[in-house]
Amino acid sequence: xxxxxxxxxxxxxxxxxxxxxxxxxxxxxxxxxxxxxxxxxxxxxxxxxxxxxxxxxxxxxxxxxxxxxxxxxxxxxxxxxxxxxxxxxxxxxxxxxxxxxxxxxxxxxxxxxxxxxxxxxxxxxxxxxxxxxxxxxxxxxxxxxxxxxxxxxxxxxxxxxxxxxxxxxxxxxxxxxxxxxxxxxxxxxxxxxxxxxxxxxxxxxxxxxxxxxxxxxxxxxxxxxxxxxxxxxxxxxxxxxxxxxxxxxxxxxxxxxxxxxxxxxxxxxxxxxxxxxxxxxxxxxxxxxxxxxxxxxxxxxxxxxxxxxxxxxxxxxxxxxxxxxxxxxxxxxxxxxxxxxxxxxxxxxxxxxxxxxxxxxxxxxxxxxxxxxxxxxxxxxxxxxxxxxxxxxxxxxxxxxxxxxxxxxxxxxxxxxxx
Amino acid sequence: xxxxxxxxxxxxxxxxxxxxxxxxxxxxxxxxxxxxxxxxxxxxxxxxxxxxxxxxxxxxxxxxxxxxxxxxxxxxxxxxxxxxxxxxxxxxxxxxxxxxxxxxxxxxxxxxxxxxxxxxxxxxxxxxxxxxxxxxxxxxxxxxxxxxxxxxxxxxxxxxxxxxxxxxxxxxxxxxxxxxxxxxxxxxxxxxxxxxxxxxxxxxxxxxxxxxxxxxxxxxxxxxxxxxxxxxxxxxxxxxxxxxx
Numbered sequence: 001x002x003x004x005x006x007x008x009x010x011x012x013x014x015x016x017x018x019x020x021x022x023x024x025x026x027x028x029x030x031x032x033x034x035x036x037x038x039x040x041x042x043x044x045x046x047x048x049x050x051x052x053x054x055x056x057x058x059x060x061x062x063x064x065x066x067x068x069x070x071x072x073x074x075x076x077x078x079x080x081x082x083x084x085x086x087x088x089x090x091x092x093x094x095x096x097x098x099x100x101x102x103x104x105x106x107x108x109x110x111x112x113x114x115x116x117x118x119x120x121x122x123x124x125x126x127x128x129x130x131x132x133x134x135x136x137x138x139x140x141x142x143x144x145x146x147x148x149x150x151x152x153x154x155x156x157x158x159x160x161x162x163x164x165x166x167x168x169x170x171x172x173x174x175x176x177x178x179x180x181x182x183x184x185x186x187x188x189x190x191x192x193x194x195x196x197x198x199x200x201x202x203x204x205x206x207x208x209x210x211x212x213x214x215x216x217x218x219x220x221x222x223x224x225x226x227x228x229x230x231x232x233x234x235x236x237x238x239x240x241x242x243x244x245x246x247x248x249x250x251x252x253x254x255x256x257x258x259x260x261x262x263x264x265x266x267x268x269x270x271x272x273x274x275x276x277x278x279x280x281x282x283x284x285x286x287x288x289x290x291x292x293x294x295x296x297x298x299x300x301x302x303x304x305x306x307x308x309x310x311x312x313x314x315x316x317x318x319x320x321x322x323x324x325x326x327x328x329x330x331x332x333x334x335x336x337x338x339x340x341x342x343x344x345x346x347x348x349x350x351x352x353x354x355x356x357x358x359x360x361x362x363x364x365x366x367x368x369x370x371x372x373x374x375x376x377x378x379x380x381x382x383x384x385x386x387x388x389x390x391x392x393x394x395x396x397x398x399x400x401x402x403x404x405x406x407x408x409x410x411x412x413x414x415x416x417x418x419x
Numbered sequence: 420x421x422x423x424x425x426x427x428x429x430x431x432x433x434x435x436x437x438x439x440x441x442x443x444x445x446x447x448x449x450x451x452x453x454x455x456x457x458x459x460x461x462x463x464x465x466x467x468x469x470x471x472x473x474x475x476x477x478x479x480x481x482x483x484x485x486x487x488x489x490x491x492x493x494x495x496x497x498x499x500x501x502x503x504x505x506x507x508x509x510x511x512x513x514x515x516x517x518x519x520x521x522x523x524x525x526x527x528x529x530x531x532x533x534x535x536x537x538x539x540x541x542x543x544x545x546x547x548x549x550x551x552x553x554x555x556x557x558x559x560x561x562x563x564x565x566x567x568x569x570x571x572x573x574x575x576x577x578x579x580x581x582x583x584x585x586x587x588x589x590x591x592x593x594x595x596x597x598x599x600x601x602x603x604x605x606x607x608x609x610x611x612x613x614x615x616x617x618x619x620x621x622x623x624x625x626x627x628x629x630x631x632x633x634x635x636x637x638x639x640x641x642x643x644x645x646x647x648x649x650x651x652x653x654x655x656x657x658x659x660x661x662x663x664x
Contacts, residue, residue: 002540013528318523324485325520326592327513327541329506 003332007339010319014312018344021305025348028294028301029391030356035294036384037360039287041375045126047276049193050243052124054252056275057081057089057098057259058241060266064282067275069103070241073111073194077103080238085265089244092258094251097122100239102206105165105177110151112165112199114206114239120146122245125193126374135159136186139202142230144185148196152187159184165201165209177209180226192374204234244269302395305344309337309402313409320410334407341399345392353380353388433494434599434632435459435482440491442481452477454491454656461599464626464633466643469652475636478656479604482634483516484508496599513542517593517631519603519622524589525577532573535559535591538598545596555595562591566621583614590622597629604636619645 011018050056050071058066059079068074083100090098099122102114117138120131136159138146147157157163161184165177182201190196208229244259246252252271259269320333328336357377364375380388440454452474459465469475480486481493484500492499495515500508517538525534539546539555549555563573566587568580577585586606593601603622607615619642626633635646643649 009526009528318520319526322520322524322526322537325483325512325516325518326538327509327516329509 003335004339004343006323007336007343010316010336011340011343017308017312021301021308021344022347022351024301024304025298025345025395026352026355028298029349029352029388030359032291032294032298032387032391033353033356033380033384034359035290036381036387037356037375038373039291040381041373042287043280043284044376045192045373046280047273048126049276050123050125050272052122052128052245053243053272054246055244055256055259055269056241056272057086057244057267057269060268063268063270063275064279066241066268066270067272067279070101070243071194071272073103073113073198077240080240081242081267082238082265083236085262085267086239086242088262088264089242089255089259092255094246094248094255095244096247097245099123099243100203101241101243102203102236102239104240105167105206105209107151107163107165107199108155110148110197110199112201112206114201114203114236116203119200119243122243123195125191125195129191131191131195132189134187134189136184138186139200139205140185141183142202142205142208142234143180143182143226144202144205145182146186146188146200147184148188148198148200149190150196151199157184157187159187163199165199180205180209180229190369192368192371203236203239207234207236208232298391299394301348302345302391302398305341305348305395306398306401309340309399310405313402313405316406317409320406324410330407330410333410334403337403337406338396338399341395341403342392345395349388349392432461433458434461434463434496435634436492436494437482438492440481440488440493442477442486442488442490444477451659452656453659454478457650457655459600459632459634462627462630462632463648464623464646465635466646466649467634467636467652468638468640468643468649469636470638473652474656474658475652476604478652479602479634479636482602483518484512510542513538514544515599517595517598517601519586519589519593519601519606521605522582522586522609524592525585527576527578529577530574531563531568531577531580531588532556532559534577534588535563535595537592539596542596545598548596559591559595562595562625563588565625566591567617582609583611583618586610586614586618587621590618590625594625594629594631598631600632600634601626602634605638606635607637607639607642615642 056066056070058070059077059081061078065075065078069077086098086100089095097118099115099118101119103111105112120133120138123131125131133146134149136146138144145163151157162181163184164181167175167177182205188195208226211229211232244255246255256269256271259267323333323336324330360375360377364377367373367375435458437454437457439456441451442453443451467475477486481488482495484493484503488501492501494500495511498511500511503511525531526537529537536555536559539549546555549558552558560570560573564570568584568588568591572580572584577588580588586609589606593603601622606622607618610618622633622635623645635642636652
C-alpha cells in the first residue's frame with residue numbers, strides 16, 4: 001500500500017511525462033477496443049443480414065455460393081429452379097411460406113431482384129425485424145418498383161420516379177429494357193443489409209421485360225409493348241432461388257431433407273445461419289489481422305511507457321537511495337517501479353475505455369446511418385475484459401525492465417550520493 | 420586516543436563494532452577495502468575525516484547494511500548484521516539508523532512533513548516511538564519547530580526550501596522515532612559558514628536528546644573539535660588497488 005502511494009506521488013511529480021504515457025496507452029486502448037467493437041458490429045450486422053428465414057433453396061450448389069447470390073447479391077447462380085419444384089416445396093406439410101426470388105438484371109450498377117409482395121411480408125433481418133416502408137408501398141401495378149435506402153440516397157429517387165432496368169449485371173449497363181419503364185412505388189427504410197442496394201420488382205414484371213429476349217442473346221428480337229405485356233400470362237417457369245419459412249423449428253430439418261433429396265430436380269436447401277457462419281470464417285481473417293495490428297499498437301504504447309520510465313531512472317537514483325536509507329527493502333524498490341507501470345497502465349486503460357465510450361456515444365448514430373453498421377454501447381464483453389486484463393499484466397511484465405534496472409542501481413549505489 | 424575513549428565504555432555498551440572487515444566490490448574487482456576494528460559507544464559522536472576516494476562511502480554502505488563484507492562482523496546494538504538476511508538488515512536499518520546525505524536528502528514529491536514521516540513507514544518501532552506523546556505528525560511538527568522550520572513550511576513541497584532548510588529537515592527525518600545511530604555523509608558541504616554552524620548545533624542537540632550515536636564524515640577539519648572523537652579514515656581503513664587477472 002505504501003509502495004503504491006509512493007509510486008503515485010512519484011508519478012504525480014513527473015506528471016507531464018506520466019500523462020503523455022497515459023494518453024499514449026489510452027489512445028491505443030481506444031483503438032484496440034474500438035476495433036473489437038467494429039469487429040463485433042460487422043459480424044453481427046453480417047450475420048443478421050437475414051433472419052426469420054428457415055431455409056434458402058436454390059439449384060444444387062455450395063452453401064456459401066447459394067447464400068452469396070440469394071442474400072448478398074454477389075455472383076451468379078449456376079442454374080435456376082423450376083416453378084414446379086417450388087410448388088412441391090410449397091405444398092410440403094411443414095412449410096409455412098415460400099418467397100421466390102429471381103436475379104439477373106441490374107439498374108445503374110444495383111441488382112434488380114424479382115420477387116412477390118410476400119418478400120416484404122416475410123423477409124426479416126437483425127432480430128427478426130421486418131422491412132419497413134419509408135415512403136410509398138409494395139407493388140400494386142405490374143411496373144411498380146420498390147427500392148432500397150442506399151439507392152434512393154445515391155440516385156435521389158422519390159415516389160413516382162421513372163426508371164429503366166438493364167439486362168445483365170455488368171458494371172456497365174447492358175441493353176436497356178427501355179420499352180417498359182418502371183415507376184418507384186415504394187422506398188424501404190435503411191436496414192444495413194444488401195436490401196438497401198436492391199431494386200425490387202415483381203416476378204411478373206421481370207417476366208414481362210424479357211418477352212422476346214433469348215437468354216443467350218443480349219439483343220432483343222421480339223419486344224412487346226408494356227400494354228401488350230399486361231394482357232399476357234406472366235407466371236415464370238423458373239426462379240433463381242427461394243426463401244422458405246417452416247411452421248415449426250422441428251420442420252426445418254425435415255423440409256431440408258425433403259428438398260435436398262428432391263428427385264425431379266437437384267436442389268439445395270441451406271440453413272442461413274450455418275451458411276453465414278461458413279462465410280464468416282472466410283472473411284473473418286481480415287478482422288483477425290485488424291485485431292493483431294491494434295494489439296501491436298497497444299504493445300508499442302507499453303514500450304513507450306517503459307522507455308519513459310527508463311529515461312527518468314538515472315535522475316531518480318537519489319530518490320531510490322533515500323528510500324533504501326530509510327529502510328526500504330530492495331524488493332520495495334522493485335515493486336515501486338512495477339507499481340508505477342501498473343498505475344500508468346490502469347489509468348491508460350480506464351481513460352482509453354472512457355474515451356471510446358464517449359466517442360461511440362457521439363458517433364454511433366452517424367455510423368449506423370451511413371454504414372448500416374450497428375455498434376453496441378454495452379458493458380465491456382468478457383473477451384474485452386480479459387484482453388484488458390492481459391494488457392494490464394503485459395504492462396506489469398514489461399515494467400520489470402525498469403524495475404530490475406532500479407533494483408540493480410539501488411544495490412550498486414549503496415549509500416553514495418548519485419546525482 | 421581511541422583507546423582512552425574506548426576505556427570509558429563498557430564492552431556491552433558498544434553501539435557499533437566493526438571487526439576484521441574485508442570487502443571488494445565484485446569478484447574480480449581491483450578495489451579492496453579492509454578495516455581492522457572500529458567501535459562506537461552509545462551516544463558517542465565521532466568525526467570521520469576522509470578525502471574522496473578513501474573508501475568512506477563504502478564504509479558507510481557497509482555500516483548501513485546496503486552492502487555486505489566478504490569477511491568480518493558488523494554489530495549494531497549487539498546484532499551482527501552480516502549474519503542477518505537482507506530483509507532483516509533493512510528492518511534493522513529502518514529501526515535503528517538515521518541517514519543524512521550530502522545534498523538532495525528529500526523526496527521531491529513529498530511535502531516537508533511527509534519527508535520527515537518517511538522512515539516511520541518502514542519501521543514499526545520508530546512509529547511507536549514517535550507516537551509516545553501524540554500522533555507521529557505532531558511529533559514531526561515539534562521536531563521541525565526545534566529545527567527552525569516554521570509551521571507555514573511544513574506542508575510545502577521541499578523544492579520551496581533553501582538548502583540549509585532542506586538539510587535541517589533531513590536531520591528531522593533521521594532523528595524521528597529515536598534511532599540509535601545517525602550517519603551523516605558530508606552533510607554540511609553545501610552549506611555556507613553560518614548555516615553550517617547552525618546545522619551542527621541542531622544536529623548535536625537532537626542526537627543528544629535521543630541519546631543517538633553519530634558518525635559524521637567530512638573532509639572539513641574545522642568541524643572536528645566538537646566531537647567526542649576524531650578519526651582519520653585513512654588510519655583505520657586500508658584500501659588497495661590490485662591488478663585484475
